[in-house]
Amino acid sequence: GEDVEQSLFLSVREGDSSVIxxxxxxxxxxxxxxxxxxPGAGLxxxxxxxxxxxMKQDQRLTVLLNKKDKHLSLRIADxxxxxxxxxxxxxxQTGANNLFFGTGTRLTVIP
Amino acid sequence: xAQVTQNPRYLITVTGKKLTVTCSQNMNHExxxxxxxxxxLGLRQIYYSMNVEVxxxxxxxxxxxxxxxxxxxxxxxxxxxxxxQTSLYFCASSNRRGYQPQHFGDGTRLSIL
Numbered sequence: 001g002e003d004v005e006q007s008l009f010l011s012v013r014e015g016d017s018s019v020i021x022x023x024x025x026x027x028x029x030x031x032x033x034x035x036x037x038x039p040g041a042g043l044x045x046x047x048x049x050x051x052x053x054x055m056k057q058d059q060r061l062t063v064l065l066n067k068k069d070k071h072l073s074l075r076i077a078d079x080x081x082x083x084x085x086x087x088x089x090x091x092x093q094t095g096a097n098n099l100f101f102g103t104g105t106r107l108t109v110i111p
Numbered sequence: 112x113a114q115v116t117q118n119p120r121y122l123i124t125v126t127g128k129k130l131t132v133t134c135s136q137n138m139n140h141e142x143x144x145x146x147x148x149x150x151x152l153g154l155r156q157i158y159y160s161m162n163v164e165v166x167x168x169x170x171x172x173x174x175x176x177x178x179x180x181x182x183x184x185x186x187x188x189x190x191x192x193x194x195x196q197t198s199l200y201f202c203a204s205s206n207r208r209g210y211q212p213q214h215f216g217d218g219t220r221l222s223i224l
Contacts (some may be wrong), residue, residue, distance in 0.1 A: 010149065042216055043154075045214075088153065
């Protein structure tokens with residue numbers, strides 16, 4: 001299997017940047033995803049990155065991947081109250097169809 | 112609209128009474144999967160299916176059964192539910208290729224008394 005770890009909580013002020021971190025253990029992981037879960041809802045794919053990339057930017061979202069340290073981060077610029085949710089990091093191993101999820105980070109945006 | 116549909120969304124039942132949670136997808140995906148979400152544990156995979164009539168255990172299969180008789184449906188069966196199966200359950204589907212991200216249903220909250 002794969003161990004995927006995230007801190008459980010993060011609080012930021014509206015307008016600041018948020019950085020959510022994730023570490024994983026299997027260096028053969030090929031695809032890494034960030035999902036967002038709003039209260040009472042399922043998981044919504046935010047973005048993903050292939051293991052041969054270091055960075056991916058999509059509007060307010062920036063994903064950074066450090067393969068050497070097996071560290072993935074999600075930066076949300078200009079964080080808004082609507083960004084308050086649980087964010088899950090998920091990792092796919094080579095040859096597998098199974099995603100391994102982190103525990104989720106609950107982001108609270110303070111107005 | 113592409114979607115994964117789970118039913119019921121909420122269920123309160125008693126120990127030992129068999130129940131089935133249905134999952135259906137309209138995207139012609141080969142791969143389907145069930146997860147349970149518990150506080151502080153993230154999502155853990157229960158069972159998955161690579162295609163019709165092909166199912167396999169995930170990380171926490173004990174107490175659950177699945178079947179995949181048709182491509183679009185992947186029901187989760189609890190033959191004799193117990194209180195430790197109280198949880199939030201998600202069904203997901205994707206194309207066979209891993210880089211196609213999984214699409215999730217809205218979840219089923221089960222309470223076993």
